[in-house]
Amino acid sequence: xxxxxxxASILTQKRCGGRRLKAARAAVSxxxxxxxxxxxxxxxxxxxxxxxxxxxxxxxQQEQENMLREVLRVLKPNGGFAxxxxxx
Numbered sequence: 001x002x003x004x005x006x007x008a009s010i011l012t013q014k015r016c017g018g019r020r021l022k023a024a025r026a027a028v029s030x031x032x033x034x035x036x037x038x039x040x041x042x043x044x045x046x047x048x049x050x051x052x053x054x055x056x057x058x059x060x061q062q063e064q065e066n067m068l069r070e071v072l073r074v075l076k077p078n079g080g081f082a083x084x085x086x087x088x
Contacts, residue, residue: 038066045076052083 023030035041037055050071056064071081 038063038070040070040074042074044073046074047079048076049080049082050075052081054084054086056083057085 020030037052037059052067052071056067059067075081
């Protein structure tokens, strides 16, 4: 299954550039967007999968709830959400 649209909500320009270069080398279509997790600039039911990596633990409880609400909004029915969190 090929993924044609990726979104990264909080990446520095440098990190976005590195990911674009890796995608180009792998001949993978990649779209990186910058924004905030609790106001995703996408239509409802836009994604099959949403991935969050090492950022959830940096949010306060209200921000976590808002982010999860947005994830549910942009996920297609029966879509999947995966997240990796730091364990201290």
